[in-house]
Amino acid sequence: MKKLLLILSNIVFFANAQQNTFSKIIVDTVSFYGAPNIQAVVATNDNGVIVTGGLSFNGTFTGAATVLKIDSSGNVIWGKAFSRNNYYSYITCIAPTNDSGFILAGNNFTNTNDINLLVAKINSNGDTLWSKSLHPNTCRHISPRSILQTNDSGFVFTGVAIGDSSQGVGIIVCKLDLNGNPQWTRFITTDPVIGASARGNAIQQTADGGYIISGIICSGIYNGNQYEACIIKLLPDGSLSWAKKYKTTSSENCEGTGLLLENSGFVALVCIDDKRAALMKTDLSGNVLWAKIVAKSFNRNTSLTAKCHKNADGSYLISSASCFGSSMTKTDSMANIAWSKTFSLTGLDALELSDNGFFIIGRSPVCENNEFIHPKGGLGIIKTDSLGNQATCVSSVSEVAVSESMVASPANLNSFTKVVSNSVVPDVNNFNNLASSPGCLDFSGAIHPNDFGNDVVVSPNPSSGVFTLTTFSFDNAKYMVYNSMGELIWDSRYFTLRTEIDLTGFPKGIYFYKLFYQATGKVVSGKLITTD
Structure with a gap:
């Protein structure tokens, strides 16, 4: 028996030793003002990743929406930039499609300082198959947060938008056909009181052809300004089926930032009081089965978001960021922690690859007043083995999952139908002025250790x-x-x-x-x- 255990342990050690691990920094070699301000990441079939965001022009917040292909060794293979009339654009979410391509969603500013929807379909080489700018009526400043391909080969996304004066800030859900033409759009809000708002952060399609959304609801100043996580079930035509909101027994602020489908219900990632993140399991009606604290969390007022994914073995991977570093945690199917790692870059996401290792993508950890600012730095990439280890930039921490009491209650929401029209197709250009080199992003975001001399x-x-x-x-x-x-x-x-x-x-x-x-x-x- 001892001999068998020794053989098995050697096999596990050998398998982990064979995995390629590294840490790299990607910078703009022309302007040397960092790399794209990344917003979303998705794994590719060849063990690489697609990274999306916005590329700064000359160190300003004007520039183009960007898409980068990074291979399994951390090298930039190609880059694409979407822009129109030199107004700032960026990509906020991405998802794989059934033809090995990708669907992108983001924003582009107009000459009236409004924000329109930018949607594009690309193939595996980054070539644009189609791209569109969309305009929902009586909605403005639209920001998509999650997109996916639907069972009919179309697409659906959710996010946040500002409605007319009587509707305030709410959740937008838009269904597109396979060519990106709008089919229906819903705008979901809470009570129309001062400060009341809602935002959709993640969307999945359910077995009945409908949709499930996780996000956040704010009750408004007359109702205590309580922030609560929410799960919303939609029918296939986008109409409301049911909605529930969630808070802790001590009424701390909560936000749903991730959502996974299970055969018997849903698993939501809930960030609590800007300090910790919990996995919450519900049944198919949104009733809480269990919830466990699995990671430290983020500041709700920043662009940082905790994310969760389901691994090939049925376990969960949680990435959580702050202005001064990030963590990656693996749990089993009951949210018991297997291991947890920290790294100094501001991690945007962590993904499992086909070799069972993990790709961590992040940016320079630079903040002011706990708000992310654009760095003179770069894009950080860390490739770990299947246990989350990497020699130079990753540290192990001891974490134990703690049960959390979550209270569910019905959420009274309003749904409005919106009409969306198409607009001009943005310009698409190639760019190849990004280079990668070994290294770790540090706290200052500086690429060269001698930038400040020996202060x-x-x-x-x-x-x-x-x-x-x-x-x-x-x-x-x-x-x-x-x-x-x-x-x-x-x-x-x-x-x-x-x-x-x-x-x-x-x-x-x-x-x-x-x-x-x-x-x-x-x-x-x-x-x-x-x-x-």
Whole structure:
């Protein structure tokens, strides 16, 4: 028996050892103002990924919607840019199609500063089969958050939009045929009171041909401004079947950010109070069966979103981001944690590949006031083995799933029919000015470690908890230290050339320091690693 166990353990070790792992940074080699501000990722059949977002022009927030193909070694194979009349465009969601292509959805701004829908179909080589700009009547500032191909080879997406003055901010759901022509559009809102709003974050098609959506509902200022997660069931024609909202027993704010189909119900990823993420299992009517905390969470007011996927073995993969680092957690089918990893880039998503390893895609972890800002940095890629390990940029953490009590109640929603029209097809161009190189994105998002000269020397690092930081500038400055969730845990009371930072009272892991020069606004940042 012992011999058999030894043989099996050697087989597992050998299999993991054969997996290709790496970490790379992708930058714009022309303007050197980073890589695309990515929004969505999907795996390809050849063990690579398609990355979508928006490409900045000359370091500004104007530019083109972008689509990148990255191979299994982290190299950029091709890039496409969608734009029209030099107005800013970006892609916010992507899904595979049954012909090995992809469907994209996003936004493009107009000369009236409005935001229209951008939808495009591409093949596996990135060639555009069709692209359209769509305009729902009496809706504006439309932002799609999730798209998929439907059973009839058409498409459906959900997101958020602003309706007319009596409807406020609500969930938009739009069904398209296989050529991208609108078939029906629904706008779903809560009570029309000040501050009330709703947003759809994820959509799936159910076995009856209808749809299930997870998202968030805000009750408005007259009802306590409570944010609650929601699950909404639609019939095949988009009309409401049922809707439920969810909160913890202590009435913390909640948001549904991911949704998976199961034979007996649904699994939703619910972010609670901007601090932790839970997997919540419901039956087919939306009644809660169980919920467990599986990861730290994100700030609801940022563009960061926790995501979940189902792996080939039936387990779940949860990725969760903050402004100062991210995590990837694998659980079993009952949400018990198998392992959890952290990394310093702001992880957009983590996907399982056909070799059972994982692809982590993220961007430079740069924030101000816990809001993501465009980095002078790049796009980070980490390829791990099947256990989530990678030698240079990934750290293991000990996490245990904790049961959470979730309360479900009916959600009273209103549904409006909208008419959508087509518009001009955007221009599509190739671009090949992105290059990849080995490395890890650090806290500052800087690509070159010498960008700031030798302003700060940290010793020792890693340490058991006490660090000495020495600066060679006499400019007035202040040190701040943050944990991996972006919470300020220490700051200097006055400026000295040599500063001792004691983190022995905090859990072992990765922390981030920021040295802020008050006169010039210059910021120098880096990692502090505490070990046993």
